[in-house]
Amino acid sequence: MSALVLAVLLSLVSAVAYAAAAIVQERVAASAPSSAYAPVRRPAWWGSVTLNGLGATLHVAALACGPLTLVQPLGALTIVFALPMSAVFIHRGAGAAAWRGAVMASAGLAGLLALTQGSDAGAVAMGPRLILAASGFAAVAALFMASRASHRAAIRSVLLATAAGAAFALASVFTKSVAEDWHSGLPLVELPILLATAGFAASGLLLSQASYRGAGLAAPLATVTVVNPVVAAAIGLTLFGESFRYGSAGTAIALAFGVVAAGGLILLTAERPAGAGRRNPVMASGPAPGADGRRGDDRDQTSTPPALR
Template identity: 45%
Template structure:
């Protein structure tokens, strides 16, 4: 099978799994906003660990895709998560997808599609040196700390940006591990083991940051994650791994137009989230019952359910 086709199939499976995990995280985040204990209480729930397991499975599929496709190709395909997660999240909340959510999702995807067009190339061969790994990890950790600090975090979108950056770094480092593993002899080297530990650190950081970001809703934070992630990963791939955007100036223009369109899509999702499509009363009761462990009272016979 062609390497690019295999990378695409693995990306599709990864995106579907990530979408399921994101919807579960968003529901947990909404409960966290009203429950005592915050993240610490979530760590004691089976639902949170189930969502973490889904994220881990999706990450493994993503890592396999990175073995067969370059960062500039694989990362933008993660936007497919948004296609699945927005309607899944609306259904889980007991409401219909708002028209603004559809427009924002489609515009974000169109923008990321334009970013994807100039991205192509053979299966990756280059890996980051250990010194490059340390530089990338240190610079990214500093940027994540600034984005996620309490003083700067005026909205969940900052946490979403920090989560996208952490996930991009984890993916870039994962590619180094995956390519090295394909060479056999390097798999158990100190460099690869050290990089693998950093992958786990950044992946877990991205998971916890996204959990916080989803307290304000699912669509806009997930869109930000899906924009920051491929852009940061592409920057690493182009700067350090010799990857290139195809098409010369025209390719760069396409990528710039895609970035603008995706940003517009995020704005639409943010406005829709701010306007708020309220869940049905039974959906709110279901969420409260999940917190206290009791069943919600049955709806009156005259209640209308769509």
């Protein structure tokens, strides 16, 4: 089995683990709105942390086998897997638009996969990595502060999910960077990068948990899955010297496939879960989901399986 095929398989299993973790996180956020970032008293949340840890471990292994421009886009399959998994485990169906979005996202990712190639570039110097880490933390902090200033649940959720996606992407970038140096023995000078990796990973987990509060599953998860590969691929192309096949033409075609994948994810973001209005007839004539935090949370709690309460 080639390293590229192994990277694809590991990425697929990692996406399943991340999808399961996202479903649990959203259910915890719906039933415990007062614990925005880390509901440590909820066993279900620790289950989501475990699933995220499993997904991250497989993701790290995939990064060791394949390039960022391949592994990160495959992570967008998380929301594609989340659709049928949420229908099976929490009886939340998806409409036709959601399935069209899933097909578009899969087709776009398949095109990116076909055009991706690795790089023989050497390890990146410590100076640019430290600059990237500082810039990354500043950007994530700015998005977090902007979310705190927003009074609309939808905007707050998107800002937090954007920050989470960027944090996860930067964690993957630095994981790839450390993996490049690991073959020749990991020097102590890598300690700041290891700390930055842990910081970005923890920040991504806490920010993603907060992004589900009052926003459901699809919008935050789709935002994370769009931002993550875009940020990581941009860094991979510029910092690691990765590229697409067939030169400029291949890059243009890859961008077109990226647009198709992004369009699919936008459909997934805009799709309202099927049957949302039928679960609570009173809410059907009331405010839109998220317009009233108390009523929206009450509605979500009534649909939460007992195991996740």
